[in-house]
Amino acid sequence: MKLVRALQRGRKAVPSLQSQPARSIALLSRPLSAAAAASPGSTVARQQHSPRITLTPSSARASRRHGSSLAADEPLKQTPLYDLHLAHGAKMVPFGGFQMPVQYSSLSVSASHHFTRSHASLFDVGHMVQHRFSGPGAVAFLERITPASLGPLPVRSSTLSTLLWPGTGGIVDDTIITKLADDAFYVVTNAACRDKDLKYLGEQLAEWKKNHNAKLEHEVLDGWGLVALQGPLSEEILSAILVAPEEPKLRELYFGQCRPVMVKTRGGALSQPILVSRGGYTGEDGFEISIPPADTVAVTDALLEAAGPEKLQFAGLGARDSLRLEAGMCLYGHDLDDNTTPVEGALSWVIGKDRRDPKSANPFHGAELILPQLTPKSKGGAGVSRRRIGLVVEGAPAREGAEIVGPDGQKVGVVTSGCPSPTLGKNIAMGYVADGSHKAGTELEVLVRGRKRKAVVTKMPFVPSKYWKGTAPA
Known part of the structure; x- marks a missing residue:
């Protein structure tokens, strides 16, 4: 089953497209993923994750060392937007x-950074791995390898989660899981973890199929584009190219929700359905x-052209x-790894309330270690010995690996990410x-x-989030 078919099953008719010409309906129904060949043992991210890179040659080498899933002698891949990046001075x-753009001329x-906060920016995240799991066994399988509560999750809704190692509860990767239908899920995982994730998923799928009869299929959507349109003008920009009457409906799409739409590309041509x-x-x-492979460049170019450089870069x-x-x-x-549990990583909220029963018939990997961590030692639980925190640092910025010391001068922790905050004009770290x-x-x-620099533990986010939830930003 292909991605669009799964979207249709989640809602038999897409109200916003019902009044479109027959051509639009045909496009919505057409199989899209000729490039998304089934691949046993593969996986997907979100929404989203970006590398931590500075603009020095040494850091570029470091990003290759830590971020690449390829062997040293393998050529770097290119996303479908590679030529478009070069044309824009990347x-x-x-x-x-x-090969990814770190900045533009x-x-x-x-x-x-400031332009994103005040207008809108377009990020190519097509290097990330997009996956699809489907079949009667999809919910149970995904709830085995993640602590997410997927059964009750509304169709066309997403949740952040983590892939977990059996026994230790360590985080294999962080991921976004989107429910397309009761038995179909769209999953995104990090590019830098591609080989590890695919091996992990292959092993977990094989183990699952030994012990369960419920049908379960897994596809990697290789070749598909993935772009992130971010900033306060994003809704206005995307609305400008949507096929009517989708345009007025976009305001009703809230944070964590998705919808298949079609857009107008150069010359008025219609795209295939894309997942927004x-x-x-x-x-x-x-x-x-x-975005389906054949439309990635056209859709991206349509966004840039419709908005113009004054609104979108x-x-x-x-x-x-x-x-x-x-x-x-x-x-x-950097901030999460194989030896960190969700509780240590301040991600306890990704563990669904209905997943916290230690007597569950389908416990998630590492539940025997993670669930006791939810209760602090002071209240009789196992608790954790370390916690992820935010810091505001005086003087020079603290980078990854910098030691954190207490009032007595003894080491109490380590920085995992840090940079000057363009928005706050302060040095921040995690x-x-x-x-x-x-x-x-x-x-x-x-x-x-x-040199010792003063630092204060600070609640995160450092800058208030502006996710659209139907009311004031929250």
């Missing part, structure tokens, strides 16, 4: 096995848009990283500290180039 760097990283999900990795209102990995850190969002491989040093307002110090 500086390309290796990340996740792909039109704007500095800081200027691009409201959300993103910047803390701003916006959309992540999954391409943005690269540099701005994406500072935006996500201001939004308090994790970057896998890291892990010993339990007890994690409360907001706690005064600590960070060692930056051998």
